[in-house]
Amino acid sequence: MSDTRLREEICRYGRSLFERGLTPGSSGNISMRLDDGGWLVTPTNASLGFLDPGRISRLDAGGRLVSGDKPTKEIPLHSALYELRGSARAIVHLHSTHAVALTMLPEIDPRAALPPMTPYYLMRAGETALVPYYRPGDPAVADAIRGLAGKYASVLLANHGPVVAGDSLEAAVFATEELEETAKLYLLLRNLNPRYLSPQQVLDLASTFKLDLPSLDDHEGHDHG
Numbered sequence: 001m002s003d004t005r006l007r008e009e010i011c012r013y014g015r016s017l018f019e020r021g022l023t024p025g026s027s028g029n030i031s032m033r034l035d036d037g038g039w040l041v042t043p044t045n046a047s048l049g050f051l052d053p054g055r056i057s058r059l060d061a062g063g064r065l066v067s068g069d070k071p072t073k074e075i076p077l078h079s080a081l082y083e084l085r086g087s088a089r090a091i092v093h094l095h096s097t098h099a100v101a102l103t104m105l106p107e108i109d110p111r112a113a114l115p116p117m118t119p120y121y122l123m124r125a126g127e128t129a130l131v132p133y134y135r136p137g138d139p140a141v142a143d144a145i146r147g148l149a150g151k152y153a154s155v156l157l158a159n160h161g162p163v164v165a166g167d168s169l170e171a172a173v174f175a176t177e178e179l180e181e182t183a184k185l186y187l188l189l190r191n192l193n194p195r196y197l198s199p200q201q202v203l204d205l206a207s208t209f210k211l212d213l214p215s216l217d218d219h220e221g222h223d224h225g
């Protein structure tokens, strides 16, 4: 895909996310990794609803600004996840309400922030990790993401929002939407004793759709040494 097409794609998905209320004001950012190792990333203080393709920040492989506006200060989030997820081509970070709410609940498991509620959550977002709170732009968040060893494509930042990597921008956007909707379901059903997918149903999905779920890796490692 040409540089121009990629820029247009970032603007189109950004507008769609913003217009559906999935990230307010100038919050949230989107990046795409390019064939030369450089990236396109949304500028600092830019609303995802009103991006200008010509002003998107173009960085080289070393993270230096080549053209466009100053990039988002949340670059450390993106670079850490790209570093660990070799196949990732795009990352979406939002301040979406239900996912942010989820991060503040006391019972959340940092290695499985959501239970297996629906097949499409597992198929699009996989499992989700939760990392502690860091001030926006604090480079220490990158170390917290590195601590997950690249097992998770979906990460929640406590009191802040989701960061999701995908093999394409469409995949990253769809995964972020599934994460947000699943967080909403969790909040709707919390304390109502809902029936989640059974371990057998999760295994069936994982084997049928070749899902890379960290909880199953741990299980295999335990069984087979």
Ligand SMILES: [Zn+2]
Binding pocket: 027, 028, 074, 093, 094, 095, 136, 160, 161
């Ligand atoms: Zn943010």
